[in-house]
Each structure stands twice: as C-alpha cells, then as structure tokens.
Amino acid sequence: MTPQTIAFVYAHPDDETFLSAALIRELADAGHKPVLLLATKGDAGKKNGAFGHLSNEELAAVREREMDKAAAILGLAATRYLGYPDGQSNKADEAEFIQRIVDFLQRHQPSVVVTFPEDGGNFHPDHMMISKMATAAVLSGRCPSVRKLYYVFSTSLADRGLTASVSIDTESRWPMKAEALRAHESQILAIQRYFGDLEAFPENRRYESFVLAWERGVLWPPARPERSVLDGLDKLDG
Ligand SMILES: [Zn+2]
Helix, strand or coil, rough: CCCCEEEEECCCCCCHHHHHHHHHHHHHCCCEEEEEEECCCCCCCCCCCCHHHHHHHHHHHHHHHHHHHHHHCCCCCCCEEEEECCCCCCCCHHHHHHHHHHHHHHHHHCEEEEEEECCCCCCCCCHHHHHHHHHHHHHCCCCCCCCCCEEEHHHHHHCCCCCCCCCCCCCCHHHHHHHHHHCCCHHHHHHCCCHHHCCCCHHCCEEEEEEEEECCEEEECCCCCCCCCCCCCCCCCC
C-alpha cells in the first residue's frame, strides 16, 4: 500500500497518547505518516507538584516541550496547535474553528481522520468541541483527501449498540506507550489515576478502540470489523 497520512485531531497534549499511542506507532512503523492537530496547548491543565507555581503561559510552554518528546516516541511526523484557551475552546467562533481544521487537513492531505466521539469520551467540553468541529470539517466537502473518519470508541457509543471497528491490543507496545505517557510529566497524576503506576501493564486499559463514523460520504456506514484503519483505502472511489 502506498504510504498514507493519518490525521489525529484532539484537544490537549496527552490525549493522543492516552487514546491512540499504539495505533500512531503502528502506523509510523509501517511507513505511514501520522500527524497531530491539537485545539489547545493544555494551558489550564492541573498543575502537579513542581508545576504548581506556573502561569497558564508557562504551563503551555512546558506542555509543548512534553508533547515534542511524546511525538518523537510515537513517531508523529507533525504536531500543530490551534491555540484555543484550554477549557474554553467551545466558546470559539465555529466557522473559523472549522476552517482552521480544513486548512490543516488540506495541507497534510490525510486519507483518514481520527478524533473524539460526540461525548468526548468523558464529556470534557474541549473534547466534545473538537469532535464536533473535526466532524464538520470532514463533512464540509472541503477536505476531499479524507476517505474515513474514526471516533475513539466510548461507552456512550456502546450504549447506542455500536461496536468498535478496530481494536489495537497495546500489550506488545506498552513499554513505548508508558514512555510516551511519562513524557507528559506535568500530567503524571492524572495519567497514573487512569493507567496505574505505568510499571505494570494495565489490563483494564488494554485496547485502543475506534469506530468508523463516516466513510466516503456515508455517515455511520454499516458496522464491520476491520484489521486496520487503512482497510479499503486501496479501493477506488465511485
Ligand atoms: Zn484532553
């Protein structure tokens, strides 16, 4: 298969590692080009211990450096920020927000976009906003390179009777994922709350799961299990 670009569109530095470290690394190892767009720099994130005295601007700079480190571990080919205020991206002008995502997608020409589901996974307003904006960008018809849109699988999708299309078993890549999580040092307490102490493989966080939400103009195409988010991309349109 010719190398593909896959765009991950999330809200905060660390969302990409929490939800899709193994998928990103797997794509990079197979010669594809994963790229990341983040709505915010995470400047209102909880400030743990040594980071407690930082202003929002200082925390943004710290989190950008942490993200650079994680990006190298994950094999991301590019990381860009829209720079909306953390926790308040849902107050931004929607038309402009969508256009800025369109601009990113036009620049990188991805065939696949991965973002949050409508509920943001955890009802975080920034997660819900980027889901809505990224979906609108893909569905706008202004990003013709995009063939498939995936949502991170969440319990509210399961409640709607949906099942994951692609599930990645993270066990073999856990040392890499743990290293990328550790790179987001200022967020380590939240990370440990979710994954445990990172020394032991977290059985309850074993899978990274994604559901195909849109494909070539069709919203919620009939469910089918897939081996990879790249399945079917060699098929011609029409
Ligand atoms: Zn987040």
